[in-house]
Amino acid sequence: MHTYVRTLTKIASRYAPSRILSFDSTHVIKVLQLLEKEGHVSRNLLCQELSLGEGSxxxxxxxxxxxxxxxxxxxxxxxxxxxRKLASEILSLIPAETSIPKCSIALGKFNYAVLVKGFSFAVKLGIEQRDGAIRIGALGATTLLFKGGKFMMPSMTNHDSLKNESGIYRILIDKLKPEQDDVIIIGSDNEDR
Known part of the structure; x- marks a missing residue:
């Protein structure tokens, strides 16, 4: 796994003295997802899908x-x-995604949940995921850990964060099918991207 992280980080880093890059490893993953799905893509489509300029x-x-x-x-x-090999390995760790409605833990008009398999050990407070979402133009992100059949925020591991959100709980269980120690990251925005 560390090899994949290093590869993603290297791609999203400057190779020589230059301007600060406007893309990061989340953009790299999105490119791999698009190529996996479409087979080939144009630069114009990448600009649209990633909300980046042509130079980036x-x-x-x-x-x-x-x-x-x-x-x-x-x-x-x-x-x-x-x-293809790298994309297959990375995307196997992110096997499911789904849209969810606005609720107490997803405050944007548009909210998108992504399942990350078995990575609860790597989440500290969820701030890193929120900051990553903001860097790519979203309002923010909420990180949940799935433990003991409950969704919990990283800093509140004894509190069921969806206790009063049975509809959202059902959507996440049915669509993402999380297992013990999986992570769900819910990106929120007021624009559909």
Whole structure:
């Protein structure tokens, strides 16, 4: 797992003295998801889906090429075998996603929950996930740990955060199918992206 994190971090880092990058590892994962789903994508589609400018997309594509994860031609961007392997491994850790309505723990007009398998050990207070969501333009994010059949905020591991939200509890159980020590990150925004 550390290898994947290092690879994502390397792609989202500056290689030489340059401007601060406007993308991070979450953008890299989104590119891998898009390529996995679509097979090939244009830079224009990447700009739209990632809400980044063309210069940032060119730099991101260059970094992915330098790692040998993609091939880019005039016809679009496709994954290499190495890219498909990395995408498969990373995306197996993020097997399910779903939209959820506004509620006490998801305050945006649009809320999207993502399941991360077995990573509760890596979550400190959930602030890192919130800050990551804000960096990519969202209002914020709520992090929940699934333990003992309950959803708990990292700093409140004895409190059932969805005790009064049975509808949201049901959606997360039915759509994400979490297991012990899984993490659910709910990104919130007032725009549908």
């Amino acid at each position: 997309i060119k730099t991101l594509v260059k970094h992915l090429k330098m790692e040998g994860l993609i091939d880019a031609t005039n016809y679009g961007t496709t994954m290499t075998e190495k890219g």
